[in-house]
Amino acid sequence: MDISVTIPLYNEEESLPELTAWIAKVMQENNFSYEILFVDDGSTDSSWAVIEALKKEYDAVRAIKFRRNYGKSAGLNVAFEAARGDVVITMDADLQDSPDEIPELYRRIKEEKFDLVSGWKKKRYDPLSKTIPTKIYNAATRRMSGIHNLHDFNCGLKAYRKEVVKNIEVYGEMHRYIPVIAKWAGFTKIGEQVVEHRSRKYGVTKFGMSRFINGLLDLLSIFFVGKFGKRPMHFFGTMGVLSFLIGTFLAIWLIGVKLYHISNGIPLKRDVTDQPLFYIALVAIILGSQLFLTGFVAELVSRSAPERNHYLVEKEIG
Structure with missing residues (x-):
């Protein structure tokens, strides 16, 4: 035909x-x-x-x-x-x-x-x-x-x-x-x-x-x-890893600053946990972990919707 x-x-x-x-x-x-x-x-x-x-x-x-x-x-x-x-x-x-x-x-x-x-x-x-x-x-x-x-x-x-x-x-x-x-x-x-x-x-x-x-x-x-x-981990995983790394870097940097002040006897103007940057780092680490897990679950599901x-x-x- x-x-x-x-x-x-x-x-x-x-x-x-x-x-x-x-x-x-x-x-x-x-x-x-x-x-x-x-x-x-x-x-x-x-x-x-x-x-x-x-x-x-x-x-x-x-x-x-x-x-x-x-x-x-x-x-x-x-x-x-x-x-x-x-x-x-x-x-x-x-x-x-x-x-x-x-x-x-x-x-x-x-x-x-x-x-x-x-x-x-x-x-x-x-x-x-x-x-x-x-x-x-x-x-x-x-x-x-x-x-x-x-x-x-x-x-x-x-x-x-x-x-x-x-x-x-x-x-x-x-x-x-x-x-x-x-x-x-x-x-x-x-x-x-x-x-x-x-x-x-x-x-x-x-x-x-x-x-x-x-x-x-x-x-x-x-x-x-x-x-x-067919590869959702490439999207969610990439975003998750980047967010996690950024949060981890900020956290390590804040810890390093605090240790430097303590080792040199320099008083901190305010504690690390009182700084907005600390909470940004915390949110970035949590969000990164969630995005990575989302990508992992999505990879397992992989668009299986028979109905x-x-x-x-x-x-x-x-």
């Missing part, structure tokens, strides 16, 4: 028939063998009924329905596991992504040998309350990840080689940073393509203001996990 189009969705009943017809038209025009894989993230409207009706009309439709709402990352992770195509295309269900971009995305993966091609909505139709924070996050992500050629990490329209989606894990709200996850996994040939951004035709956005806080926390998390996930991507699937088609 050439292409898997994976579409996580939540309450998008109005847009699904139009989106499916549009994708099918593009695929037929380009003679692609394909599947359309919907992941219904616990919709409370009639989205699943619409998908069941679409399955009767389009053989290429497959679908998975969560029993409750888990979030976009969960939908993408399950879709990646289920996808069968050589190239996997992700897109949103709200018709803001154009299926007309699929042939070029596919060509760049197959002919230019990219691991991942991310869309860039250069001209956006979103309000400033969304575009300004997005620019800030993208700038921070470029700096922290070292992927300097991407302008829009969170664009829903992306293309992947099959090997990429089968070897990465998307959880929490990490869908914003899939290119970073792919890079940490060793898939470094990442490209960008300017894509059309369309204004929302039906319904309203499903993401609230909390996405900005979550986005920052996820960026810090993915940076730490990607860099130190992290366990989701209850209510129904499945195809």
Whole structure:
């Protein structure tokens, strides 16, 4: 199979028939063998009924329905596991992504040998309350990840080689940073393509203001996990040893000063324990010991979380 189009969705009943017809038209025009894989993230409207009706009309439709709402990352992770195509295309269900971009995305993966091609909505139709924070996050992500050629990490329209989606894990709200996850996994040939951004035709956005806080926390998390996930002792241990050594040096220096004064009969203006430096040294030694022990425990645990991507699937088609 050439292409898997994976579409996580939540309450998008109005847009699904139009989106499916549009994708099918593009695929037929380009003679692609394909599947359309919907992941219904616990919709409370009639989205699943619409998908069941679409399955009767389009053989290429497959679908998975969560029993409750888990979030976009969960939908993408399950879709990646289920996808069968050589190239996997992700897109949103709200018709803001154009299926007309699929042939070029596919060509760049197959002919230019990219691991991942991310869309860039250069001209956006979103309000400033969304575009300004997005620019800030993208700038921070470029700096922290070292992927300097991407302008829009969170664009829903992306293309992947099959090997990429089968070897990465998307959880929490990490869908914003899939290119970073792919890079940490060793898939470094990442490209960008300017894509059309369309204004929302039906319904309203499903993401609230909390996405900005979550986005920052996820960026810090993915940076730490990607860099130190398999060797946490390198992070905590290094900080712990430095703190412990600094505290020990200060303590020895204070003891030396006191012994020097005593041996030479020079009275101290105030006792060592009355100096702020003594308490700084004490805190540094305790903090260093705790950080080192944290690194040791983290090294033992080493990200063993087998239930992290366990989701209850209510129904499945195809």
